[in-house]
Amino acid sequence: MKHLNAIFEGLGSAVMLAYRAFVSLPSAPRIIKRVVEQAFIGGYNTLPIVAMLSFFIGAELALQSGISLQNFGAKQLIGTLVGESLVRELGPVMVAIMMAGRVASATTAELASMKVYQEIDALETMNIPPERFLVLPRLIAVLLYMPVLTMIGIVIGWFGGAVVCEYVNFIGVDSEQYFHSLTQFMTMSKVFDGLIKAEIFGFCVILIACNTGLRTRGGPREIGFAVTRSVVLSLISILILDYFITKALAL
């Protein structure tokens, strides 16, 4: 019962945080500089890791599917399988997991230490709402860079698959065949579905990170606990949301 209460309390405060942040949306022109700064920290700095991870996910996917599809004589469908898996599932999920590990942890650590060291109190006495000053720029930034980051990840993953097909002899599918199969069944709506997922994941991950950081109480030890809590909650949310979004988009 106690845990259930904590879950609903956290959920409620996250919703309220998002509401209070977006209420201050009219002041968005004032926070452009901070939005750009957050987009740089969260998006640009995460790009190399996303690129590397996506390349190997694409490569691994091509390798595994190559081995399996060979048994059915359907090697020419590797491109379709890699393409669709990355667009609809693995691309958005893996980028969101990267975000949880890298950006959410840093965000929670920053906001939790601001809370512990009274910087949040200082903002409140200065009548500068933390929701406007700290949360809104991060939420706007993630909505801007998440689809871009995901799309880049997906495309690099596709190339990872192409490299495996081209250079791993026993698969025996050349890259031209691979891309032909990949584009044959790919539609804009599938890409759009993937990007919608990415937007929702990114938004939730940053919201959880901000909410956990701002709810931190106590001393420096709590900062570490808050970071762990934030990353775990983000990962759980990504997987739960993934199921429901996939179901909703399939209908």
Next chain:
Amino acid sequence: MKKTCSSQDRSDRSPVGVEVAGLSKNYGTQTVLKDVSLSVKPGEIFVIMGPSGSGKSVLLRQIAGLETPTAGTARINGLDPTDPGTRDRFALALVFQAGALFNSLSVYDNLALYPLEHRLCPKPQIRERVMRALKILSLENAAKKFPSELSGGMKKRVAIARALVMEPQLLLYDEPTSELDPVMSATISEIIATLKQEFQVTSIVVSHDRDLAFTIADRVAILMKGSLRTVSTATELRGVTDPDVVDFLNPQIDLKNPRYQKLEAL
């Protein structure tokens, strides 16, 4: 401090009074403040003293509107300080004990944040206002530094400068002279007194510094174990007979005290 540009909707710069009535604060089962009532007159320098852990900073947080009392009320000119409108109207400023500077911003940006966020003045005038506050606190050379590059005392001075930039009508200080050398402590005392004389700023100062209290305070409150023991002028305070208050104000080092003998045994 000379006012350079108008604060938003703060044409009424008349002094601000604070009223605390029957205020209690509990954290879980722990009672930190018990039925505290006091009144700070407009333009007054009101010093709250008391042993560590007596609830002084907690009381300051209730007055600043950062926390809601468990019972009773704190009011600024009759208005609720937890309402952001009240804080904005009187440009309430709080100097935190550890400074609470924004670590990701330079000293200059820390000071300029309030007028920039509230769009009080054009940027050149904000710069002028910030540089003047830095000069008062002898921090001109620290403008480009980040809080992590400052000593504890410098952080405290930057926090006071940040409060000055806000041109507040009510200024709350949490241990403003701790970690400062005697010369800088005297400077801070002078600044608090000057703000009262020139701009009728009401100041509530939480401090252990007896020199500060006896030099600049209009009235001093002694808080012990969450209860208010006395409120009087500095002169009257010297004549108080409450043994706890006397012990607190005039601590004696008695080497025959059993406490020291235990230490010797170690």
